[in-house]
Amino acid sequence: MRIRLAALAAVCLPLFFLSAPVPAHAATGIHVSGTKILEAGGQEFVMRGTSHAHTWYPTQTKAFADIKSLGANTVRVVLSGGRWTANGVSDVADVVSRCKANRLICVLENHDTTGYGEQGGAYTLDQAADYWISVKSALAGQENYVIVNIGNEPVGNNAVTPDWTTATANAVKKLRANGFDHALMVDAPNWGQDWQNVMRTTARTVFDADPSKNTIFSVHMYGVYDTAAEITSYLDAFRTAGLPLVIGEFGFNHSDGDPDEDTIMAQSVSRGLGYLGWSWSGNGGGVEYLDQVTNFDVTRLTSWGQRLFNGANGIAATAREAAVYGGTTPDPTPPSVPGTPVASGVTSTGATLNWTASTDNVRVTGYDVYRAPGTLLGQSATNSITLSGLTPATAYQVYVRARDAAGNVSGQSGQATFTTLTGGGGGGCTAVATVQSQWSSGYVVQPVTVTNTSGAAKTSWTVTFTLPAGHVLTGSWNAAVTVSGQTVTARNLSYNGALGPNASTAFGFQASRPNGQTTVPSGYTCAN
Structure with a gap:
């Protein structure tokens, strides 16, 4: 199987949350119930979010609000106890405060353990537990809002002593013995990808070692998970075992292979599993393509950011705010219909x-811009788009739908019709039609814009198009119109035939159609 390279470890982070009650007591925060993660009030919580590299970019605090603005309900925050500049009690308290101010569940992870046994300088899980104990005062009482991700990718691909299972169980027990009632998250070995199935096989041992039975398992899905079969097999194993699993990190690409992000996201949604993409911004070492925004600028989504937040099964469409913040009610209101x-x-x-x-x-x-009856031509963040790659001398009938941050989609706009020029972009004139209004038994097309696309002045023009079967022309203006069968010919009048280079004029018409139809004419052809 493919393995993840040690040099790339610093780019991965997991994300998911749980808060635990000791079995003898009522739940005091986020906690596990079978395969589910619940809030203190019993509401199910499914993580949807990303990771933010706070320890390396401590001044980029606006990231918390920006991540929330794109619909996330969770943020996984990179911290260090000394392998990098340490994040002390006051800094951790500030991070938690920013998560809460922005209505985000906060998954805090210690990155010091990344690649232990294979990467120099990596800390043990026991040392990671000591770090959490050192900042406990910033976390006490925050069980409703914080999940403690004990150590990021705590073992590389080499064998270590104690092994992952023993070291992880001991770290969980150490935190419980020191008064941590939080949900704990544990990362898999093999740089988080568990390609040797160590966590998959021994997760029950680790879970049973937790006196609070409040441990969440996190797998990082990169190049090892490049097929649907590999992804579903891993997820099935935890469902069968009755243990809680989250995809703590994943990307759309990686140097160790091409993850199947579509399946990762679709399966997470269908199974009610949390996922956290890697990562908001600031990646280096050759994996800059994993940035979701450029230079921490929320207005500059990368293709990966667009996919994660706004794509199918993405964060905007599937995230629900935690109940502790008053969330969980989906927004039922779609955007208004865009203009034609x-x-x-x-x-x-x-x-x-x-x-x-x-x-x-x-x-x-x-x-989303569609060619009728439903072929996606392109997507735009604004109310304008320049299409390319169209077929010459072809009629296009297009409409637009809007999407909102809750995943709702508007009704379709009115339809516009235009015909691309002949090969090479030459030709003497073009005719571009817009459906101004329509109803069950008729429609108005206005304007049909006629443009002189040649380099010389013209004195006349003729536009032809075909009415669909059963349609009848009932009126026209600004053109002399004749009908032969279903073919309509529109010629200029005395006052609008002269067109200089790049100049335009327009005409319009009205037609009836069999009741209940939605078709309109297409294929407008312009000639001198």
């Missing part, structure tokens, strides 16, 4: 579309 797109700058292979923006009670996160 207007095409301009039509070439043989592209066109620019603009439309009136949607409004929403939460936040519009983007728009």
Whole structure:
């Protein structure tokens, strides 16, 4: 099997949360129940979020609010006890405060243990437990808000003594003996990927060693998990064992292979498992492509960030705020319907579309542009898009839908029709049509914009198009229109035939159609 390279360990972090009651007492915070993670009040909590490298970027505190603004309910925070600049009691308390201020569940992880046994300078899990004890005063009473991820990727690919199972169990027991009632999260060995199935096989031993029975298991899915079969097999094993599992880290790509992020996210959603992507920003060492935003700027989502937050089964569509903050009620309100797109700058292979923006009670996160009846042509974060890669001399009928931060989708906009130019982008003129309004038995097309795309002035133009079967032209304006069968020919009038280079004019028409139809004409052709 493929293994994760030691040099890449510093880029991974896990994320998931649980808060534990000692079995003899009522739950005091986040806690485990079978395979589920529950809040103190018994509400199920499913982590959706990302990791933030706080220990290396301590001044990037705006990241907490930015991560929340994209819909996350959890943030996994990188801390250090001394392998890097140590995060002391006051700093940890400030991190917890920022998580709470931004209504995020806080998964705190000690990164010092990364790659122990294979990477120089790595700490043991026993040392990680000592770090948590040293900052306990910042965590006491925060069991509703904080999950303690004892050590990031605590063993590399080499054998160590004590082994992962013993070392992890001992660290859990040490924290419990020192008064930690929090949900504890433990990372798998093999740089978190568990390709030797050590955690998969011995997780029950570790869980039973916890006096509070409040331990969550975290696997990091990178190149080892590049097929759906590998992913589902691992998830199935924990479901069968009745133990809680989260995908504490994953990415869309990695130097050790190409993870199947689509399956990771889809399976997490279908099974009610938490996931945490790696990572917000600041990656280095050749894995900068794992940044979700560029230079900590929330307005500059990378393709990976767009996929994680706004894609299918992504954070915006599936995250639910923790009940401790008053969350858990999904937003049922979709965005308003966008305005009908207007095409301009039509070439043989592209066109620019603009439309009136949607409004929403939460936040519009983007728009999907479709070619009717439902082929996705592109996505945009704003109410404008420039399409490319279109087919020359082809009619396109397009519409737009809006998405919001809760994953709701608007109704479809009105449809615009345009025809790309012949190969090479030449041609004498173009005709681009917009459906202004429509109802069950008719519609109005206006404007049909005629543009002189040649370098010379024109004195006339002719536009032809075909009415769908059963449609009847009932009126027109700004053109002399004739109908032969279903073919419509529109010619300029005396006052709008002269067009200089790049100049435009427009006409419109109204038609009836069989009741209940939704089709409109397409394939407008313009000639001199």
